[in-house]
Amino acid sequence: MSDLPLIQADRAVPPPAATTSTGGRRRRLRLLSRTDRVVITLMVLVPLLLVTGFVWLPAAATVLLSGTNWDGIGPLNEIEFVGARNYSDVVNIYPPFVPAVQHNLLWLAALFVVATPFGMFLAVLLDKELRGSRFYQTALYLPVVLSLALIGFVWQLLYSRDQGLINAVFGSNIDWYGDSNVNIWAVMIASGWRHVGYIMLLYLAGLKGVDPSLREAAAVDGASESRAFFRVVFPVMRPINIIVLVVTVIESLRAFDLVWVVNKGRNGLELISALVTQNVVGEASRIGFGSALATIMLVVSLVFITIYLATVMRENRE
Amino acid sequence: MSRPQSQAEYLARLVPPSVAGINRRSLLAGTGALLGTGLLAACGDDSGSGGSSKDVSLGSNQSDPKPKDVLVKVTDGFKTSSGVQVAVNTVDHNTFQENINNYLQGKPDDVFTWFAGYRMRFFAQKGLASDISDVWGKLSGYSDAFKKASTGDDGKQYFVPASYYPWAMFYRKSVWQQHGYQVPTTLDQLTALGAQMKRDGLTPIAFADKDGWPAMGTFDILNLRINGYQFHVDLMAGKEAWTSDKVKKVFDTWAGLLPLHQPDSLGRTWQEAAQSLQQKKSGMYMLGLFVGQQFSNEEQSDLDFFTFPEIDPAIGAKALDAPIDGYMMARKPKNEDNARKLLEYFGGKEAGDITVKNDPATLVANTSADVSGYTALQKKAAELVGSATEIAQFLDRDTRPDFASTVMIPAIQQFIKNPKDIDGLTSSIENQKKSIFTD
Numbered sequence: 001m002s003d004l005p006l007i008q009a010d011r012a013v014p015p016p017a018a019t020t021s022t023g024g025r026r027r028r029l030r031l032l033s034r035t036d037r038v039v040i041t042l043m044v045l046v047p048l049l050l051v052t053g054f055v056w057l058p059a060a061a062t063v064l065l066s067g068t069n070w071d072g073i074g075p076l077n078e079i080e081f082v083g084a085r086n087y088s089d090v091v092n093i094y095p096p097f098v099p100a101v102q103h104n105l106l107w108l109a110a111l112f113v114v115a116t117p118f119g120m121f122l123a124v125l126l127d128k129e130l131r132g133s134r135f136y137q138t139a140l141y142l143p144v145v146l147s148l149a150l151i152g153f154v155w156q157l158l159y160s161r162d163q164g165l166i167n168a169v170f171g172s173n174i175d176w177y178g179d180s181n182v183n184i185w186a187v188m189i190a191s192g193w194r195h196v197g198y199i200m201l202l203y204l205a206g207l208k209g210v211d212p213s214l215r216e217a218a219a220v221d222g223a224s225e226s227r228a229f230f231r232v233v234f235p236v237m238r239p240i241n242i243i244v245l246v247v248t249v250i251e252s253l254r255a256f257d258l259v260w261v262v263n264k265g266r267n268g269l270e271l272i273s274a275l276v277t278q279n280v281v282g283e284a285s286r287i288g289f290g291s292a293l294a295t296i297m298l299v300v301s302l303v304f305i306t307i308y309l310a311t312v313m314r315e316n317r318e
Numbered sequence: 319m320s321r322p323q324s325q326a327e328y329l330a331r332l333v334p335p336s337v338a339g340i341n342r343r344s345l346l347a348g349t350g351a352l353l354g355t356g357l358l359a360a361c362g363d364d365s366g367s368g369g370s371s372k373d374v375s376l377g378s379n380q381s382d383p384k385p386k387d388v389l390v391k392v393t394d395g396f397k398t399s400s401g402v403q404v405a406v407n408t409v410d411h412n413t414f415q416e417n418i419n420n421y422l423q424g425k426p427d428d429v430f431t432w433f434a435g436y437r438m439r440f441f442a443q444k445g446l447a448s449d450i451s452d453v454w455g456k457l458s459g460y461s462d463a464f465k466k467a468s469t470g471d472d473g474k475q476y477f478v479p480a481s482y483y484p485w486a487m488f489y490r491k492s493v494w495q496q497h498g499y500q501v502p503t504t505l506d507q508l509t510a511l512g513a514q515m516k517r518d519g520l521t522p523i524a525f526a527d528k529d530g531w532p533a534m535g536t537f538d539i540l541n542l543r544i545n546g547y548q549f550h551v552d553l554m555a556g557k558e559a560w561t562s563d564k565v566k567k568v569f570d571t572w573a574g575l576l577p578l579h580q581p582d583s584l585g586r587t588w589q590e591a592a593q594s595l596q597q598k599k600s601g602m603y604m605l606g607l608f609v610g611q612q613f614s615n616e617e618q619s620d621l622d623f624f625t626f627p628e629i630d631p632a633i634g635a636k637a638l639d640a641p642i643d644g645y646m647m648a649r650k651p652k653n654e655d656n657a658r659k660l661l662e663y664f665g666g667k668e669a670g671d672i673t674v675k676n677d678p679a680t681l682v683a684n685t686s687a688d689v690s691g692y693t694a695l696q697k698k699a700a701e702l703v704g705s706a707t708e709i710a711q712f713l714d715r716d717t718r719p720d721f722a723s724t725v726m727i728p729a730i731q732q733f734i735k736n737p738k739d740i741d742g743l744t745s746s747i748e749n750q751k752k753s754i755f756t757d
Contacts, residue, residue, distance in 0.1 A: 178585020
């Protein structure tokens with residue numbers, strides 16, 4: 001493909017303002033062959049269709065459905081609009097909603113404060129080329145690879161009140177999954193176990209890309225190991241840091257799988273995503289009500305996405 | 319109501335009144351015809367219509383090992399008799415139930431396992447299941463009651479009943495003999511027995527509600543004992559207020575019994591609770607007859623049960639939950655001929671006989687099946703259901719699924735966590751009920 005003329009054309013041609021002479025346009029057309037134009041159209045159109053079809057339309061449909069009482073069965077023209085009733089029901093008479101919001105925030109805090117820094121710490125350690133570092137790497141990353149059903153099963157073996165390993169070893173009698181004061185922490189440990197491996201690998205990849213001469217220079221200047229990391233390596237890793245941050249936020253907002261495997265997100269394990277699934281996917285089929293919950297989740301996500309985009313854009317401008 | 323005189327009469331009571339009103343006139347006449355055609359069908363059932371493909375798919379929720387095994391034997395029997403291969407697609411019981419809407423609207427298997435009651439009529443009414451009245455024309459051995467329980471709101475049949483089972487208090491005879499316990503017949507006796515069991519180092523009542531539905535059985539039986547069958551039906555239909563004193567009394571009574579129940583039930587599955595009964599750590603367990611699946615074959619004879627004791631003498635202790643399981647046909651089956659043949663086989667004597675032989679934890683719906691193979695427990699269970707004045711299906715089968723799963727499961731779990739705030743709980747249920755039961 002002829003990439004080169006394209007770039008040159010962009011640079012050569014003055015901005016296509018209305019006043020530009022027709023010569024400019026003709027020149028541009030000449031530079032882009034028919035194949036080029038077809039390719040460009042396809043490259044724009046296909047992703048656009050995909051994004052519209054699989055992201056924007058469903059999102060818009062969710063918002064639309066949240067104003068209805070559709071039960072998921074039958075033709076669309078039988079849908080009744082009920083205004084904001086679903087939202088007022090969610091907030092006023094749906095007991096699991098408030099705990100779900102709290103749990104999501106708790107999840108975010110725990111991943112952000114504990115799991116993510118720990119994963120980064122492990123990455124820094126593994127970057128030191130310890131003996132057997134391949135082994136540790138694999139061991140730590142394994143939870144990310146394991147299937148969800150298997151993870152649920154593994155933790156069930158540890159946490160089961162009557163037959164689990166933890167209670168058997170420590171002779172304790174804690175109902176890890178059933179006690180609503182305990183189970184959120186138990187599940188967060190399991191979730192952190194997975195998250196640490198994920199962050200570790202991401203960060204390790206970033207660390208490998210850091211120019212070793214930077215560290216050597218810092219060492220020559222007499223900076224201690226930790227000082228060199230925080231003052232030199234960490235700032236250089238900025239793009240990776242942002243990715244890690246975004247991954248952490250996304251992971252905590254869409255936290256769902258482990259909770260669902262444990263008890264379908266009930267009894268102390270309420271999360272907004274689990275409530276959406278309970279209402280929409282389950283036998284219940286309260287599509288309208290579930291869509292209202294999903295819309296609330298979308299709005300919360302939008303807040304974070306906006307902050308992220310604003311930061312990134314401001315940086316690009318600077 | 320008096321005690322029914324015949325099996326057909328008690329089976330007639332299995333039907334909720336909402337269905338019982340339909341087609342009453344033609345039913346007696348129909349039974350004669352049914353028996354006749356059924357006999358004919360039984361005689362010459364070898365080769366029906368020549369469906370081109372030699373297979374049919376079956377979506378099964380029988381994920382526990384024993385019922386799964388029984389289903390394999392029944393489908394093997396079908397293959398031998400018809401030459402049609404059944405592709406069984408087994409899904410975890412709870413998962414199957416929770417995904418049923420998507421399953422039926424997507425590409426369901428030709429035939430699928432389901433329940434009688436509100437949930438069957440719901441899908442029939444929504445057009446997600448096929449009319450199988452013609453299959454019923456070839457079936458014999460069912461009482462009118464089962465036919466009614468298989469009938470949708472439009473008077474056509476959509477369901478082939480296969481088995482049913484009562485809910486009761488199960489216990490191990492050996493444990494009770496060892497301690498000299500007597501079957502309680504009143505609530506006070508039950509409480510006293512529980513206290514004695516505690517002194518003997520047993521957990522009086524095994525209990526589990528991790529999956530959300532098993533505790534509904536306890537709610538149902540208390541409600542049936544305290545307020546009676548008609549109140550259960552009206553409450554489930556959304557006609558009675560959950561804030562009424564009648565409902566509060568049910569929760570109050572339950573709160574009084576909770577100290578006798580196994581603690582930390584919200585992290586336990588019913589299988590684990592049943593194992594505590596099997597390991598002689600618990601004294602009794604309120605569950606369906608399927609509790610027997612957690613007992614080995616040698617232990618089956620040690621398992622016994624009693625119906626939940628009387629609470630209000632004016633109400634008595636004759637009503638109980640006894641849900642019916644069976645099969646339905648998807649709306650557009652790929653191999654319709656084979657699907658109908660399979661349903662006919664499922665409803666026939668042969669499938670019933672195979673089930674009796676292999677599963678001691680269920681009762682066969684078809685009365686023509688050879689029940690001489692019933693264990694003592696099964697015979698007693700059949701008698702119990704026979705002596706019941708009214709029979710309910712189960713909380714989550716008698717009401718709207720959205721209400722049962724998104725309101726009642728969290729509500730009952732909340733109650734188990736905090737049995738003190740009954741007023742707050744019932745008003746929360748009532749508020750949510752009003753927003754769900756809008757039509």
